[in-house]
Amino acid sequence: QKAAQDAESQYKEKSKDMSDADKQKLHEELQKGLEDKQKELVEPLKKKVDDAIVAVGKTKGLTVIVNEGAVVYGGVDVTADVQAELQKQAKKN
Known part of the structure; x- marks a missing residue:
């Protein structure tokens, strides 16, 4: 957002006398x-999210993880597991 505000300010400042x-x-x-x-x-x-998803998939023995919106029926929701993995990775850094 800050970059967008800065760009807008630059545009207003620089474009005053431009064609x-x-x-x-x-x-x-x-x-x-x-x-x-x-x-x-x-x-x-x-990349961090993708790495966490792969780690959870390996831990749980899953070969495919898809976005929840793509699932019509069944499956296992691993969202909380991915969030926990992200938190674990954040503590390491």
């Missing part, structure tokens, strides 16, 4: 920067 084409180019550059920042922040978290 529409230059404003569009600046907007695209700032948008790309925000996408890169989001990826930088989200990817490590996604």
Whole structure:
């Protein structure tokens, strides 16, 4: 959110005397920067969650773990186990 606010401030400051084409180019550059920042922040978290899911799967002898929304019937909910694994990993770091 802070990066988005900073980008908006930069846009307002830099675009004052720009043509529409230059404003569009600046907007695209700032948008790309925000996408890169989001990826930088989200990817490590996604990897931690994926690692926790794999660890729980191995511990429980599961070969497939799917998102709860993809399940129509049956299955075993391992959400609490994954959360516990994430907490365990966080304590190690």
